[in-house]
Amino acid sequence: MTQLDGFPLPHSASDGIRVATSNDADDHAANLTRWKQTYDQLAPGRFQGILREFWLGPQMQVFEETTSHALRQSCLVWKGASWFGIPVSDGLCGRIGARLLDRVDIAVRPGGRAFELVTPASFRILGVVIDTEHLLKYIAEMEHVDLKISALESEVLRPCAKARQHLTNSLAVVFKTGELYLENQNVQESLREALLSLIAEACTAGTSPETPSLTLMGRYRLMHRVRDFVLDHKDEPISIPRLCRTFGVSRRTLQYAFHEVCGVSPNAYLRVLRLNGVRRALRTAIPGTQGVQDLAAEWGFWNPSQFACDYKKLFGERPSDSLLRSAHIYSFAESR
Known part of the structure; x- marks a missing residue:
């Protein structure tokens, strides 16, 4: 099988949404493409995990993960990327490192650096992983903001509620209906641009607005x-x-x-x-x-x-x- 950085080539969106289920936490941890993970189950009972994943080109990975039991997760995102995690559970949202996650937060971590997540029972999270250089270039071109890599190392972003909800809703719609349309290249391009735009908005929420330069x-x-x-x-x-x-x-x-x-x-x-x-x-x-x-x-x-x-x-x-x-x-x- 062809490899990319030691991992199998990612699942193309044109092939639809890849679905993986598991009854073992560690087996489930291994299902996410190009990640290195170890999951410890913290509560008794039979575990159930569901992962749904697709890629929009080699620079953007999108997934939805649902887990039945409380977990301690040791995670490592693929090198050169930035992960954005959006908890969508109704109850507790867990912890990233030493920081508690609130329902209005977006978790963020750079690739190539191990981090820890502690997640509660009946937990659901949406994830977008983007090549960092591609994201920073996009933000510079679209927002005219020179965002530093350090801004993507803060563990937690807190964008405006509307931006976060828009991102959550967009991803939810894709996982509900995207299987039917992801093979279309125009749909893929439209979705890729929409997700980049929403992530860029979240990353630049605290920056000063650009002064209008045109008469x-x-x-x-x-x-x-x-x-x-x-x-x-x-x-x-x-x-x-x-x-x-x-x-x-x-x-x-x-x-x-x-x-x-x-x-x-x-x-x-x-x-x-x-x-x-x-x-x-x-x-x-x-x-x-x-x-x-x-x-x-x-x-x-x-x-x-x-x-x-x-x-x-x-x-x-x-x-x-x-x-x-x-x-x-x-x-x-x-x-x-």
Whole structure:
């Protein structure tokens, strides 16, 4: 088997979500790809552990872990990476090192350094592991913040509640429905950018906001350049990070420009354009070739229920109604 740093190559998102179950704590500890772990069971009874995992390229690992009994965990993340752990249990959240974890916290540890977790019974945690150099470069490009590696060694991050909840909800949706859409490259790219953005927001929560560097006219010109760029690439799902890289501005500068000129966020603007793209695809679809979710995935929508809600809110009908109308039109044209 091909190896990477002594470990098997990671499970690609295109292969779906890998699920591993175990009735032994140590066996369960060995299930997480590219980690070195030892678990000690602290309470009596038959252990049960479930791990669900996928990778978005070699630089990002995403997993959900559920354990039945209290554990002491000795953990070592793969070298050159940073781990972000989001406890989502209703009760106690355990301890990382000497620090208690609160329900509003995100645990963080650098790769290549052993650390200890103590977790309670009936514990569930979401994890994102990102190549550290890739993350720092992303934060520098998107947020124009020179984040130091030391900021990722603090054991605990405490972002705003909204950012943490958004991250938790996004991951929960992926593990609930992602199996159906992760093979789509546009969905993978959209999800990768969304997770990077949310992690970057958590990492920079304590930094000073960037001072707007553009005049009102400059923001107006930027917004129109962005609009023209998006329309010129209307067959591609354009992301906020791509716009920031293309125009050499931070996410905050882009945010200021759109709010000042057209009263909406860049994300809202792009979402509307992508919804219109799906609508055009639905209205011209040949019956039986592609379903609603296939076409939505091509435009980077990986949350089916949110997509359907946004679509109906914008167009006043369900996406399935648009597809059905296309089928009727096609059938009529064929009969003539």
